[in-house]
Amino acid sequence: MDNPSVHPLIDRHTHLEGALDPAWVRRESDRRGLGVPASLEELWSGQAVPFAGFIEAFLFGAALLDSRAAVREATLAVARRTQAAGGLGFDLWTSPHFLVVHRGQIQLDAFWRGLEEGLSEIRTWGLHACVVLDAVNHFGPKHGQAVLDLALPELPAFVKGFSTGGLEGCPFRDWAPVFDRARAAGLRIAAHAGENGPGSNVRDAVIEGGVSRIVHGIRADEATLDLLAERGIPVDVCPSSNRSLASDVVPHPLPRMLLAGVRCALGTDDPGVIPCDMGTEVEAVRDMGLDDIALARLRQNGAEDAWCLAD
Numbered sequence: 001m002d003n004p005s006v007h008p009l010i011d012r013h014t015h016l017e018g019a020l021d022p023a024w025v026r027r028e029s030d031r032r033g034l035g036v037p038a039s040l041e042e043l044w045s046g047q048a049v050p051f052a053g054f055i056e057a058f059l060f061g062a063a064l065l066d067s068r069a070a071v072r073e074a075t076l077a078v079a080r081r082t083q084a085a086g087g088l089g090f091d092l093w094t095s096p097h098f099l100v101v102h103r104g105q106i107q108l109d110a111f112w113r114g115l116e117e118g119l120s121e122i123r124t125w126g127l128h129a130c131v132v133l134d135a136v137n138h139f140g141p142k143h144g145q146a147v148l149d150l151a152l153p154e155l156p157a158f159v160k161g162f163s164t165g166g167l168e169g170c171p172f173r174d175w176a177p178v179f180d181r182a183r184a185a186g187l188r189i190a191a192h193a194g195e196n197g198p199g200s201n202v203r204d205a206v207i208e209g210g211v212s213r214i215v216h217g218i219r220a221d222e223a224t225l226d227l228l229a230e231r232g233i234p235v236d237v238c239p240s241s242n243r244s245l246a247s248d249v250v251p252h253p254l255p256r257m258l259l260a261g262v263r264c265a266l267g268t269d270d271p272g273v274i275p276c277d278m279g280t281e282v283e284a285v286r287d288m289g290l291d292d293i294a295l296a297r298l299r300q301n302g303a304e305d306a307w308c309l310a311d
Contacts, residue, residue, distance in 0.1 A: 007303035008088035011268050013236035016094040017062040018270025021077040028064050057273050066105040071114025079122040085278040089128030089308045097147040130308040132161035138169035144178035160307045163190040168197025172209035194219040218249050229261035234305035239284035240276035241269035265302035
């Protein structure tokens with residue numbers, strides 16, 4: 001077996017729109033004459049807010065990504081946070097359709113150029129990164145097709161995956177044609193499941209949606225964990241985010257997931273909204289009572305299943 005200690009530390013799940021540097025957000029807000037919403041201030045201070053408050057805070061930051069320079073800076077913010085925690089790469093989720101079409105705040109070419117400039121710079125730092133297109137589950141499959149209509153014609157090489165996020169309101173069987181189209185275009189397929197929806201969504205995402213990776217999965221039952229382990233489905237787990245947005249799931253199921261043989265790895269999710277980095281996520285794992293062997297396994301899984309390190 002490979003020695004887990006030799007594997008690089010990878011942030012397996014972080015959102016561009018939710019990972020902005022708070023200091024940059026304050027500067028931009030002041031420059032534009034905007035007031036930072038109370039929900040974001042509360043989250044920055046470590047307070048819990050209702051899910052609607054999180055969405056308000058997330059969207060406030062996303063609204064600032066209206067230029068090539070802003071997207072570049074957001075990408076660098078992820079890289080700085082990753083590097084400061086000793087990480088060597090990250091899989092970066094982002095929602096271009098939401099920014100370009102739904103909000104109409106930036107042109108697609110400027111969005112791609114901002115990402116490319118940021119990713120090119122961090123490669124000189126020795127970091128690895130890739131981008132995952134994120135569609136909004138509760139907007140439905142027509143929205144998913146629109147995301148692909150927008151992105152696929154001139155898809156940059158750094159885009160490696162397609163995923164659904166948001167509220168788990170639409171059955172994954174309805175998303176299967178969208179996933180099939182993305183897969184045919186060469187993209188890997190993931191889904192947020194078992195976070196704000198029932199644990200059965202995790203099984204449905206795998207069986208009916210055909211996804212090859214799960215984000216969160218923390219409400220999965222034992223039979224579903226066995227399915228994930230049997231099929232070797234990677235699961236990205238984000239303890240700080242889960243503690244804030246799925247506070248009813250206690251104790252955190254990560255120890256149980258690892259015991260079942262699930263290929264879990266750690267991510268930060270929205271660290272510019274819910275303050276954390278890979279160092280705090282490791283400490284959260286220790287607080288769950290997991291030992292160095294478990295941490296090494298998480299690190300190994302994180303690297304072996306990372307799309308930013310895949311050929």
